[in-house]
Amino acid sequence: MQNGRSTFKLSGMDALYHNTDIVEVYDAINTSREDFDFYIGELPIAPATVLDVGCGTGTFALDLAQRGYMVTAIDPAPQMVARAAQKDTHGSVEWVTGLVSDLVSNSKFDVAIMTGHAFQCLLDDTQVFTLFNAVEKRLRIGGAFWLETRNPAAKSWLRWTPEHATRPIALGGDRSVQVVHELLEVKDDLVTFKERYSFNDQLGTLTSQSTLRFMEFDELKCIATKYGLKLLEVFGNWQREPLVADSPEIIIRLMKDA
Numbered sequence: 334m335q336n337g338r339s340t341f342k343l344s345g346m347d348a349l350y351h352n353t354d355i356v357e358v359y360d361a362i363n364t365s366r367e368d369f370d371f372y373i374g375e376l377p378i379a380p381a382t383v384l385d386v387g388c389g390t391g392t393f394a395l396d397l398a399q400r401g402y403m404v405t406a407i408d409p410a411p412q413m414v415a416r417a418a419q420k421d422t423h424g425s426v427e428w429v430t431g432l433v434s435d436l437v438s439n440s441k442f443d444v445a446i447m448t449g450h451a452f453q454c455l456l457d458d459t460q461v462f463t464l465f466n467a468v469e470k471r472l473r474i475g476g477a478f479w480l481e482t483r484n485p486a487a488k489s490w491l492r493w494t495p496e497h498a499t500r501p502i503a504l505g506g507d508r509s510v511q512v513v514h515e516l517l518e519v520k521d522d523l524v525t526f527k528e529r530y531s532f533n534d535q536l537g538t539l540t541s542q543s544t545l546r547f548m549e550f551d552e553l554k555c556i557a558t559k560y561g562l563k564l565l566e567v568f569g570n571w572q573r574e575p576l577v578a579d580s581p582e583i584i585i586r587l588m589k590d591a
């Protein structure tokens with residue numbers, strides 16, 4: 334316990350996406366968004382319909398809405414969706430709390446996109462099957478599903494250590510936060526780590542523990558194909574270079590086939 338705040342942990346849920354104090358600083362911490370620039374360059378022209386899966390705090394969805402797209406944004410973490418909706422002062426996006434399989438409307442989308450490595454939050458095959466099955470049902474024929482996952486071969490988790498802590502990140506006024514990662518375990522394709530958020534005010538230090546899955550490209554391709562999603566393109570980084578053994582990313586475009 335520090336400064337009256339306990340370490341925040343919920344079983345099976347990342348504090349990262351459920352603690353409002355951490356959710357509030359998500360945008361300030363995640364500023365370098367090459368993924369957004371990449372996906373915007375790949376979209377059909379507006380007004381196309383876009384499903385933003387695992388929308389988080391809604392920055393991408395709001396940007397798309399401003400560009401004239403018709404956006405539905407969905408995320409299972411109520412605190413992330415609440416933060417996103419709070420930013421949407423013009424009511425330009427349809428915000429939904431839940432999984433794609435929970436969507437009740439029968440709308441079909443031109444594109445579904447999962448940014449910010451949200452796909453890596455799905456920790457087992459059942460979750461991935463459920464996602465692909467639900468997205469396939471929600472896409473019009475010929476519609477695209479873009480997603481990315483960090484390439485396991487690049488072992489990016491090796492840099493998730495205290496030596497690679499961020500500098501204090503300005504939050505406005507005199508406030509700042511520093512984020513420190515600590516790698517806890519690498520087991521099969523699951524990587525577990527802690528993130529320590531040290532605020533310079535009364536919040537003190539909040540800790541989150543997360544697990545992410547690092548799926549192999551072949552496995553991903555195999556599951557997608559099983560659910561009627563054809564692999565159309567693969568890139569290894571945000572500069573649109575091909576996937577090679579040590580590429581940092583696996584970025585894929587799937588298409589709903591006739």
Ligand SMILES: C[S@@+](CC[C@H](N)C(=O)[O-])C[C@H]1O[C@@H](n2cnc3c(N)ncnc32)[C@H](O)[C@@H]1O
Pocket residue numbers: 350363386387388389390391393408409410413432433447448449450451452454455460
């Ligand atoms: C790193 S954040 C990315 C948020 C946003 N897409 C972005 O680019 O900033 C990961 C998000 O995935 C969400 N998430 C976790 N499990 C999910 C699932 N099974 N399906 C969809 N989203 C999920 C989390 O709640 C969180 O908001």
